[in-house]
């Protein structure tokens with residue numbers, strides 16, 4: 001079976017994990033910090049905080065941006081549910097603006113047209129399939145509203161903005177989050193990262209990741225119980241606010257650090273496969289790439305097609321089933337979040353997001369991953385060609 005996405009593990013990765021298992025510590029050791037430094041350096045951010053998952057990263061980012069009860073948080077309807085759930089975790093109201101039809105990223109125009117920006121505390125643009133959003137415009141709008149920008153870059157490790165800097169450098173945001181789920185650019189098993197250039201935000205993230213207990217040289221809130229007669233208690237710690245246990249282990253970070261060394265070769269192969277798909281798809285009827293423009297900057301997490309199923313006379317369910325019988329896995333990224341029952345019960349209607357809805361009717365992600373061979377790719381294209389014609 002050819003899946004739509006898959007991680008690549010080699011002997012270096014195995015050795016990195018085994019070394020942690022042999023030598024320890026298994027958690028809260030140097031591998032976490034080493035991986036954080038490596039990611040910060042790779043993306044060009046001052047600080048990085050590794051967490052248990054991308055979802056935990058979004059949750060902590062919303063907290064650290066000061067989003068809470070009564071606030072609003074705006075994201076894209078075409079994303080994984082975690083982007084908007086971050087609002088719900090902190091007691092805020094999620095909201096959506098439509099996507100741009102040619103990029104499937106949050107439309108800056110739709111964002112600007114939001115009727116009231118009262119209490120919009122954060123905006124979470126999602127670099128869909130790895131293609132960077134129009135961050136200059138989004139940041140400009142956010143600034144004019146006094147809202148923080150948190151980039152959901154779960155798809156976009158290694159991607160670049162138009163100016164050549166890397167996604168995660170936070171040149172246009174307060175924070176950026178990444179995911180290291182095995183289907184993403186590099187694998188940790190489960191894991192996530194938040195990058196920022198803001199020192200206060202960094203310190204708050206460190207506390208929130210671990211129960212809200214003081215970190216680094218956080219000033220004590222209750223110094224009178226930290227010692228007596230000029231003697232400091234060496235055991236003393238303070239829980240200064242409600243935090244979480246969102247830490248990641250050294251086992252995971254050793255694996256992810258090893259994976260990061262291969263990221264550029266992963267990206268190069270993905271780019272090559274994408275160019276080959278683009279070329280071949282031109283001659284497949286009713287089919288086109290879902291995203292156009294600026295794709296040389298993309299992290300190429302997914303290869304998404306838009307297929308005119310109505311014109312082809314083949315339903316998407318039928319196409320997926322036919323492909324599956326040929327051992328080709330496909331997926332739909334994503335069902336618009338406003339269509340999810342929880343969000344419908346909150347009053348959202350997917351039909352309010354016209355471009356997102358039109359995209360959803362036609363979307364299909366076909367296999368794209370480092371180990372996909374040219375032969376396998378030819379099989380995918382040949383099968384599409386056959387079924388759709």
Ligand SMILES: *Cc1c(COP(=O)(O)O)cnc(C)c1O
Pocket residue numbers: 053054055056079080082083126152154155178179180181190191192
């Ligand atoms: C994968 C993903 C997440 C969540 O990451 P996890 O590490 O699985 O928690 C968030 N947003 C988007 C867009 C994702 O694809």
